[in-house]
Amino acid sequence: MIYSKDYKRCTRLSKESKIIGVISIKGGVGKTSVTANIGAALAQEFNKNVVIVDANFSAPNLGLHFGLTQPTVTLHDVLTNKVDIGDAIHEYTKNLHLVPGSLLNEKINPYNLREKVKKLKSYYDIVLLDSSPNLNDELRAVMLAADQLIVVTNPDFPTLSTTMHAVKVARQKRVPIMGIVLNKVRNKNFELSVEEIEESCGVPVIGVLPENITMLESVAETTPATLYKPNTAVAIEFKKIAGALIDERYDDPRFSTKLKNMFSSDPKKEEVNRDMLRKGVLY
Numbered sequence: 001m002i003y004s005k006d007y008k009r010c011t012r013l014s015k016e017s018k019i020i021g022v023i024s025i026k027g028g029v030g031k032t033s034v035t036a037n038i039g040a041a042l043a044q045e046f047n048k049n050v051v052i053v054d055a056n057f058s059a060p061n062l063g064l065h066f067g068l069t070q071p072t073v074t075l076h077d078v079l080t081n082k083v084d085i086g087d088a089i090h091e092y093t094k095n096l097h098l099v100p101g102s103l104l105n106e107k108i109n110p111y112n113l114r115e116k117v118k119k120l121k122s123y124y125d126i127v128l129l130d131s132s133p134n135l136n137d138e139l140r141a142v143m144l145a146a147d148q149l150i151v152v153t154n155p156d157f158p159t160l161s162t163t164m165h166a167v168k169v170a171r172q173k174r175v176p177i178m179g180i181v182l183n184k185v186r187n188k189n190f191e192l193s194v195e196e197i198e199e200s201c202g203v204p205v206i207g208v209l210p211e212n213i214t215m216l217e218s219v220a221e222t223t224p225a226t227l228y229k230p231n232t233a234v235a236i237e238f239k240k241i242a243g244a245l246i247d248e249r250y251d252d253p254r255f256s257t258k259l260k261n262m263f264s265s266d267p268k269k270e271e272v273n274r275d276m277l278r279k280g281v282l283y
Contacts, residue, residue, distance in 0.1 A: 019117060019127040020178070020245065021055075021146030023170070024153065025162040027133040030183040031152045032056070033215060033225075035130040036065045037235075038150075040224035041242035043096035045250060048125040051089065053099040053117055055129045055142050057110060060101025062130050066092050067222030068100055076102040079112045085119055097124075110141035117145050126246070135169065143173045148282065150245075151180045151203065155191035160200055167201050176282035179206030179273060181241060186211050194269045203283045204273035207241035209234055244274035 022035040039052045054062035054075060063071055073088045078099070090098045113129075120127045129146055132138035143149065149170050153163040163180065170177055180197065182205050194205045212234040218225040226235045236252050243250035 017121040017125050017127065018245075019121065019129065019145060019147045021129040021131055021142040021149045021175070023131045023139060023142060023149055023151055023166055024133050025135050025139070025166045025169075026153075026159050029133070029152050029154050029159060030209075030215070031133060032062055032065060032130050033219065034150075034152050034181055034183060034209070034238075035128050036062065037224045037226045037238040038242050038245070039126070039128050040096060041226045041235075041239045042126050042246065043093060044227060044230075045239050046242065046246060046248060047095065048246065049095045049097075049123070050126045050128065051097040051099060051120055051124045052128045052130060053120075054101040055110075055113055055138065055145075056132045057101060057108060057138050058105060058132060058134075060103065063090075063098060063100035065219060065222065065224065066098055068092075068098060071100040071102075074102040075099050075116075076106055076108055078116050079108040079110075080106065085116050110137045111144065113141045114145035135165065140169075140173070143170060143175050146175055148176045148178050150178050150206075151201075152183055153180055153197065154184050155182060155193075155197065157192070160192060160197060163197070164201050167203055177203050178245060178277060178282060179204050181205075181207040181209065182270075183209045184211040185209060198269075204276065205270050206244055206273050206277055207237055208268070208270050209237050240271075240274060244277045247278045247280075249278070 022031055024031045039050045042048045043050045054060040073083055075088055077083045078085045078088050088099050129142045131142040151166050153159050180203050185208050198205055210233055214225050214229050214232045218228040221228055226238045239250040
């Protein structure tokens with residue numbers, strides 16, 4: 001881990017940048033893991049300059065996913081005007097950077113987030129905000145700071161109800177939703193289907209991530225799954241999601257997938273939804 005004091009050295013790879021908030025209103029859905037892996041996929045597979053900001057101020061743990069356990073400068077220091085946001089950036093790879101939170105929390109004003117992170121748009125292609133999993137000022141601050149949102153959910157009724165609430169609040173704030181990422185899918189009959197979730201929320205599912213032990217292993221190894229085991233099914237799906245967010249396509253290179261596609265003409269619902277997202281359809 002290299003501490004990056006001069007984020008202005010980043011070379012912009014595109015003329016347009018996005019601030020994308022990753023939200024949920026329920027803990028344990030895997031929101032932070034989804035954020036970390038989408039960021040890693042954008043940086044590794046699509047060569048984008050990416051910074052991930054831990055905006056879960058009360059319980060930040062994004063840094064732990066990247067092996068950053070005791071950051072000396074954090075987003076909390078930025079929000080209390082002790083330092084510039086550039087001083088809180090840590091380099092994981094050449095074009096994947098982090099702004100961690102402080103595990104020893106101090107009182108901050110979450111609504112300062114918008115002013116601070118908008119500076120990053122001048123130096124990064126994608127700014128990802130990992131939000132609080134609670135409906136509070138922290139989550140609202142992420143919604144206000146973001147250009148667009150992704151909602152993370154699981155295929156069960158308790159999580160669905162909170163996802164519907166998250167979508168409702170986002171619409172009240174007039175923040176466009178890029179889609180829903182369905183995480184920890186076991187393909188069991190008792191789980192909600194993609195169609196049921198879409199019908200209930202009125203938002204398309206743009207990714208279906210299988211529950212996979214690779215995700216747990218990657219957290220233990222402090223390396224996102226897309227980098228730790230890049231050819232697993234869950235890593236491939238992350239790459240497909242990441243591509244759709246920036247209007248690009250990721251084609252599964254595995255022979256088994258190509259063989260399966262030869263005998264199946266019907267694309268999955270999430271594949272169709274990713275095509276729509278690439279065409280600029282938001283909700």
